[in-house]
Amino acid sequence: QVQLVESGGGLVQPGGSLRLSCVASTSFYSINRMGWYRQAPGEQRELVAIFSRTGSTHYADSVQGRFTVSKDYAKNTQYLQMSGLKPEDTAVYHCYANYYDSDYWGQGTQVTVSS
Numbered sequence: 001q002v003q004l005v006e007s008g009g010g011l012v013q014p015g016g017s018l019r020l021s022c023v024a025s026t027s028f029y030s031i032n033r034m035g036w037y038r039q040a041p042g043e044q045r046e047l048v049a050i051f052s053r054t055g056s057t058h059y060a061d062s063v064q065g066r067f068t069v070s071k072d073y074a075k076n077t078q079y080l081q082m083s084g085l086k087p088e089d090t091a092v093y094h095c096y097a098n099y100y101d102s103d104y105w106g107q108g109t110q111v112t113v114s115s
Contacts (some may be wrong), residue, residue, distance in 0.1 A: 002026050002078035002104045004095040009109030012085055016113070020080040022095030022106060028073045029053075033098040035069065036080045039108075048093070049080065063089075085113045 003025035012018050024031065035050030049069045051057040057069060066085075071078040080093065090113050095106035 002031070002097050002099045004097055004104055004106035005108040006093065006095045009093060011112045011114065013115050014086060014113055016085050017039075017081070017083040017109060018085065019078075019082070020093055020095075020109060020111075022078045022080075024076045024097060026076065026099065028071060028076055029042045030032045031097050031099050032101075033096075034071065034078050035096050036093055037096055037105075038089075038093045038111075040088075040091040043091075044068075045094070050096070082111070085111075087113045089113050 004022055006020060006022045007019040008018060011091045022041045030031060033050055036048040037045050038048050047060050048063055049059045051069055066083055068081045082113040090111060092108040092110050094108045
């Protein structure tokens with residue numbers, strides 16, 4: 001199993017920035033895919049960004065050019081840098097990992113974009 005713990009959410013004004021972090025309980029080298037999903041109230045969970053161990057990265061159209069994922073293999077930590085935030089980015093953001101063909105999710109961190 002993999003435990004994922006997110007941090008870094010909060011309240012930010014439109015146009016602002018936030019950086020989310022996710023620490024995994026196992027080495028990134030053993031994880032096939034990692035990334036971020038989000039879920040707004042009353043909505044289904046949706047993909048934000050995902051990257052594979054081979055290095056390919058995919059972003060949702062809605063965040064392309066504004067959000068960037070990065071990872072620190074030494075710290076087993078991945079990051080989601082969010083800029084140009086919009087009210088429609090308000091959601092609970094969940095860290096995701098696929099480990100030995102099983103999907104794992106963190107508890108989530110709330111991001112609220114409001115003036």
